[in-house]
Amino acid sequence: MKTSIATVSISGALDAKLQAIAAAGFAGAEIFENDLLSSHLSAKEIGAMMRDLGLACTMFQPFRDLEGLPEPQRARAFDRLERKFDVMADLGTDLVLVCSSCSPLADGDRERTIADLVEAGERAARRGMRLGYEALAWGRHVADHREAWSIVRDADHSAVGLVLDSFHSLARRIPASSIGDIRADKLFIVQVADAPMLEMDYLGWSRHFRCMPGQGEFPLDDWAEAIRRIGYDGYWSLEIFNDRFRAGSASQVAVDGYRSLRMLEGGIERPAAAAVELPPRISTTGVEFIEFAASHEEADELGAMLRPLGFRPTARHRNKDVTRWTQGALNLVINCEPEGLAHSFDVVHGASVCAIGLAVPDVPAALARADLLRIQRYEQAVAPDEWPIPSVRGVGGSLLYLVDAATRAAMWAHEFPHPLEPTGPALLTGFDHVAQTMQSEEFLSWLLFYLGLLDMRKTPQVEIADPMGLVLSQAVETPGREVRFTLNGSLAHQSLSSRFIQNYFGAGVQHIAFACPDIFAAADAAIALEVDRLEIPRNYYDDLEARWGLDPELVERMAARGILYDRDGEAEYFQFYTRAFARRVFFEVVERRDYAGYGAINAPIRLAAQARHKPPFLD
Numbered sequence: 351m352k353t354s355i356a357t358v359s360i361s362g363a364l365d366a367k368l369q370a371i372a373a374a375g376f377a378g379a380e381i382f383e384n385d386l387l388s389s390h391l392s393a394k395e396i397g398a399m400m401r402d403l404g405l406a407c408t409m410f411q412p413f414r415d416l417e418g419l420p421e422p423q424r425a426r427a428f429d430r431l432e433r434k435f436d437v438m439a440d441l442g443t444d445l446v447l448v449c450s451s452c453s454p455l456a457d458g459d460r461e462r463t464i465a466d467l468v469e470a471g472e473r474a475a476r477r478g479m480r481l482g483y484e485a486l487a488w489g490r491h492v493a494d495h496r497e498a499w500s501i502v503r504d505a506d507h508s509a510v511g512l513v514l515d516s517f518h519s520l521a522r523r524i525p526a527s528s529i530g531d532i533r534a535d536k537l538f539i540v541q542v543a544d545a546p547m548l549e550m551d552y553l554g555w556s557r558h559f560r561c562m563p564g565q566g567e568f569p570l571d572d573w574a575e576a577i578r579r580i581g582y583d584g585y586w587s588l589e590i591f592n593d594r595f596r597a598g599s600a601s602q603v604a605v606d607g608y609r610s611l612r613m614l615e616g617g618i619e620r621p622a623a624a625a626v627e628l629p630p631r632i633s634t635t636g637v638e639f640i641e642f643a644a645s646h647e648e649a650d651e652l653g654a655m656l657r658p659l660g661f662r663p664t665a666r667h668r669n670k671d672v673t674r675w676t677q678g679a680l681n682l683v684i685n686c687e688p689e690g691l692a693h694s695f696d697v698v699h700g701a702s703v704c705a706i707g708l709a710v711p712d713v714p715a716a717l718a719r720a721d722l723l724r725i726q727r728y729e730q731a732v733a734p735d736e737w738p739i740p741s742v743r744g745v746g747g748s749l750l751y752l753v754d755a756a757t758r759a760a761m762w763a764h765e766f767p768h769p770l771e772p773t774g775p776a777l778l779t780g781f782d783h784v785a786q787t788m789q790s791e792e793f794l795s796w797l798l799f800y801l802g803l804l805d806m807r808k809t810p811q812v813e814i815a816d817p818m819g820l821v822l823s824q825a826v827e828t829p830g831r832e833v834r835f836t837l838n839g840s841l842a843h844q845s846l847s848s849r850f851i852q853n854y855f856g857a858g859v860q861h862i863a864f865a866c867p868d869i870f871a872a873a874d875a876a877i878a879l880e881v882d883r884l885e886i887p888r889n890y891y892d893d894l895e896a897r898w899g900l901d902p903e904l905v906e907r908m909a910a911r912g913i914l915y916d917r918d919g920e921a922e923y924f925q926f927y928t929r930a931f932a933r934r935v936f937f938e939v940v941e942r943r944d945y946a947g948y949g950a951i952n953a954p955i956r957l958a959a960q961a962r963h964k965p966p967f968l969d
């Protein structure tokens with residue numbers, strides 16, 4: 351796939367944008383006119399810079415309101431176009447994007463439109479240039495790529511072609527089958543954007559809500575497949591108007607963009623027919639372990655929270671200050687080493703989750719996928735007798751270890767040979783989900799990370815009311831729901847999530863939810879060992895009884911244990927929470943009875959209960 355991105359997609363000054371675009375691995379970039387107008391560099395200098403960076407200038411854009419004008423506006427538009435050809439020559443591109451007209455002066459007569467495009471094509475051809483006609487979804491007379499294509503086809507001029515932009519076509523829900531009529535040699539460039547499905551005006555939706563392929567809800571796989579099928583082999587160019595991206599880091603947005611095009615190439619939701627030679631997304635069968643970085647003091651505190659939940663320290667590392675805590679098939683690792691990544695993590699963030707081990711069947715394939723997406727591998731020094739576990743950088747600089755079956759067996763037996771206590775009764779049977787909290791600016795980036803690397807699907811985004819602001823929440827899940835992450839992005843500075851980020855000095859794991867087959871048994875055992883649990887107000891239970899018509903006795907049993915409840919049809923969800931450890935990480939225990947969600951309805955109750963416990967220094 352030939353990759354390109356419009357400079358409008360990225361923050362900063364034009365020269366900095368181009369550097370970020372080149373560093374992320376793109377082959378080309380579209381120069382957005384406003385970026386050039388506001389640059390201190392001339393078009394010639396930008397052109398030279400692009401050549402030095404190895405970037406093709408794929409298009410100059412946009413040229414607005416060309417066709418259907420009365421005189422004298424028409425003559426002026428053509429003069430303006432000639433001037434742009436000079437700029438394009440300096441930039442080193444032969445292609446200009448012409449948007450379908452939005453001018454109230456434009457006449458919608460089809461023959462006039464064709465005649466104007468032919469005239470423009472003649473002028474372009476004289477200068478060795480070409481123009482690509484794009485139907486804006488809010489164009490005054492041409493707002494549909496089918497209409498734009500029929501005009502381009504009938505104009506029948508070698509310098510006049512079509513620009514397809516997924517936003518305009520998919521916002522209008524134009525079927526991908528309509529692309530089959532387009533001739534590949536007439537499709538001059540393809541612009542790509544995803545977006546959430548919203549009910550709003552096209553212009554506002556397009557200018558503020560576009561996102562990278564995979565981050566939104568447009569059916570891009572079918573659309574891209576239809577374009578490949580006609581034999582198109584030109585550039586796929588991201589064009590993402592989004593205020594959040596323009597407020598973010600240029601290099602991160604550029605890398606995300608590159609990653610998203612690679613995802614599109616291989617298929618976002620299902621493998622693309624054309625992508626056989628690309629490393630596919632990784633299947634993962636479970637969370638093998640979660641590792642905490644902690645000082646000894648913090649490790650004691652953490653241990654005191656884990657025991658009531660049924661965990662015991664069962665083994666010690668052969669030569670490191672690292673303890674394995676287990677329960678049934680669940681593994682937690684507490685790392686108190688005075689050096690290495692875990693220690694650095696503890697110094698920066700305080701006691702927290704520094705790594706997650708994912709069970710994957712094929713580690714080399716996983717690393718190949720990570721490389722394709724430019725996800726950073728993490729290589730740490732391994733002593734000669736140590737078992738190396740490959741890893742990549744995840745949320746907040748934490749690691750995602752990739753653990754295959756051979757490593758799993760060797761890792762525990764070889765690295766943790768010194769037994770400590772026997773295991774207790776297994777109350778909890780698995781990791782249900784891991785919740786990670788981040789700034790809202792990073793939210794879409796991490797969504798793309800998980801969806802690109804792992805064979806996971808996203809659930810719809812929900813907004814959760816925190817006592818001090820809104821939090822965006824969205825889950826990613828493996829097809830069999832063996833691994834689930836929930837991502838939470840705070841939209842308000844005072845929300846509990848934001849306080850977490852401030853307190854944590856960055857994004858990270860805010861809670862770990864364990865699965866159990868009997869929540870009452872798990873809660874009773876935890877309470878018997880004096881678990882520090884989150885108290886839920888009585889009002890909640892009065893409402894619960896009224897809302898679901900639950901047996902009052904069941905409601906009393908839940909109230910006595912601080913268990914929250916949700917229901918979806920016949921499916922039921924029970925959950926309880928511990929208080930936060932080191933003011934950062936807390937634990938949840940859930941029992942699912944065919945329930946697929948995360949109890950979002952209870953999140954405001956939980957957040958308010960946590961806010962009541964907030965440590966005084968955070969005020």
Ligand SMILES: O=C(O)c1ccc(O)c(O)c1
Pocket residue numbers: 411412447449484486515541556557589
């Ligand atoms: O919003 C716009 O004006 C605009 C400009 C150029 C494009 O390619 C586009 O899709 C939209």
Ligand SMILES: [Mg+2]
Pocket residue numbers: 484515541589
């Ligand atoms: Mg466009």
